[in-house]
Amino acid sequence: MFALAKARASPIAFVLLKELQTYGEPTVKRRAAPSAAVLTATATLLLTACGGGKDSSGSDGRIVGADTTRPTAASPSVSASGKAGRPKIVLPSDLTLVFVDTRTGNSTKDAVLADNAERMRAVDAAITGTDPQGRGIAFYNTGKALEAAQSWVAGFEQAGATLTGVARYYDRTVTLTSKTAATLSFCADESKGFSKDKKTNKIARTPVTKNSYVLYETSLDKNSDGVWQTSQIISARGATKCRT
Secondary structure, eight states, X not given: OOOGGGOOOOHHXXXXXXXXXXXXXXXXXXXXXXXXXXXOOOSSSOOOOOOSSSOOOOOOSOOTTEEEXXXXXXXXXXXXXXXXXXXXXXXOTTEEEEEEOOXXXXXXXXXXXXXXXXXXXXXXXHHHTSSTTOHHHHHHBXXXXXXXXXXXXXXXXXXXXXXXXXXXXXXXXXXXXXXXXXXXXXXXXXXXXXXXXXXXXXXXXXXXXXXXXXEEEEEEEEOTTSOEEEEEEEEEETOGGGGO
């Protein structure tokens, strides 16, 4: 198991600490074979590794078709992943992730969507301290994505920051490339998600701009236990597709 206390944040992670004032993960330009330490993509709130490709710059009630746990002020949000062997992902009561398009009619694609959602929740659980050992991150990430996730979480720890608010994930499209490989693209609305100082509880509220909307392109691989693990995420802030 990967313990976050032992994870080393890369120099790149600290250069990107200024991006912790936004809700999700930082964005980077997509380059061929970059360092695994480069932090990119989601949420999430979210963390992973860059891959080759083009350049990139970088909710809120119940939604039809959305999969979300609406917590009360007194109780944390708990994921529905109660299957044997799967870690239970718990989020603090002031943080909500909303996932739209959770059913496609194809059981394999639905499994990809479900494990991607748990991956995004796992990253935030590690950042907010509800999963300090990073069990969810290790379960739902692999390879460079896992390394970058640990570095991103370590960056939040170094900055004394956590997350609060609401993030919505939508336009989620799965393409199955083989029996054990898939790609998933989706958008994130981070306009109502913010970073928060752990000591003072001061929320770094940022204005809503085009960069509040992020396009994610991810790769997932199915392991021997049947878990669709994220192996790569690339993100682009301000993507037109996510603002229309």
